[in-house]
Amino acid sequence: MSVQLDYFADGVGTAGKNLSHFAREPFASAALAASEGSAGVYAQGIVDVRWRQHIACWAAKNGLGLEGDFVECGVNTGLMAMAVCKFLNIDKTDKKFYLFDTYEGIPIEQLHVSEVKLAESHNKLYYTNVYGKAKENFRPYKNTVMVKGILPATLSEVNIEKVAYLSIDLNQVFAEKAVIEALWDKLSVGAMVLIDDYGFMGHDLQHKMWNEFAVKHDKYIASLPTGQGLIIK
Numbered sequence: 001m002s003v004q005l006d007y008f009a010d011g012v013g014t015a016g017k018n019l020s021h022f023a024r025e026p027f028a029s030a031a032l033a034a035s036e037g038s039a040g041v042y043a044q045g046i047v048d049v050r051w052r053q054h055i056a057c058w059a060a061k062n063g064l065g066l067e068g069d070f071v072e073c074g075v076n077t078g079l080m081a082m083a084v085c086k087f088l089n090i091d092k093t094d095k096k097f098y099l100f101d102t103y104e105g106i107p108i109e110q111l112h113v114s115e116v117k118l119a120e121s122h123n124k125l126y127y128t129n130v131y132g133k134a135k136e137n138f139r140p141y142k143n144t145v146m147v148k149g150i151l152p153a154t155l156s157e158v159n160i161e162k163v164a165y166l167s168i169d170l171n172q173v174f175a176e177k178a179v180i181e182a183l184w185d186k187l188s189v190g191a192m193v194l195i196d197d198y199g200f201m202g203h204d205l206q207h208k209m210w211n212e213f214a215v216k217h218d219k220y221i222a223s224l225p226t227g228q229g230l231i232i233k
């Protein structure tokens with residue numbers, strides 16, 4: 001059987017690597033369903049973010065063996081979270097998956113002045129009012145809990161005692177800092193914190209904040225070629 005070796009998408013390029021994990025089930029169907037669930041939202045149509053989805057699925061699966069629920073802060077239409085739900089068959093697990101977002105874009109009033117331009121352009125292009133679309137995407141998954149509104153205040157709207165997987169993708173430093181400070185003590189030892197924007201161009205304030213946070217907690221962030229950062233509690 002021939003194996004895909006080369007890949008270039010989402011700013012990641014590989015040559016001569018065994019990429020059969022993309023074709024294997026249940027990942028292949030999960031990634032495709034999540035990308036199809038965002039069709040029409042991203043200008044490029046169906047987006048190929050499989051490498052990021054692969055990391056999210058792996059990090060979430062690690063959480064199945066740990067105490068606590070799953071949390072994603074910054075969901076939009078669910079390119080990552082929907083892939084995780086389908087990959088793990090989340091309703092067959094004992095995990096609730098809390099999905100926090102305004103579902104209508106980044107609150108500009110929370111931003112540092114240097115973040116405003118990029119956020120305004122992304123709000124216009126991608127982070128529009130997607131609540132209806134997101135509800136449709138997550139309706140099949142009864143273990144998901146969508147929490148609509150502005151973080152960090154919305155964290156107190158639900159009762160999260162322990163966290164076994166945390167994905168943070170808010171595209172801004174203020175709310176990401178507030179969220180990790182609120183949730184760090186609730187993370188089970190061994191739980192993954194997946195930081196979507198960590199290595200992406202234009203997200204320097206977040207990068208700096210996360211590095212400072214890691215030093216304070218004696219952690220070292222894995223900087224992945226996908227742009228994601230990864231901390232193990």
Ligand SMILES: C[S@@+](CC[C@H](N)C(=O)[O-])C[C@H]1O[C@@H](n2cnc3c(N)ncnc32)[C@H](O)[C@@H]1O
Nearest residue numbers: 074075076079080101102105150151169170175
């Ligand atoms: C890059 S998108 C998330 C993409 C998502 N992780 C995916 O897999 O498709 C960033 C999201 O963060 C949300 N957001 C940013 N700041 C927020 C805040 N303070 N409270 C709630 N949502 C916020 C935006 O509405 C936007 O949907």
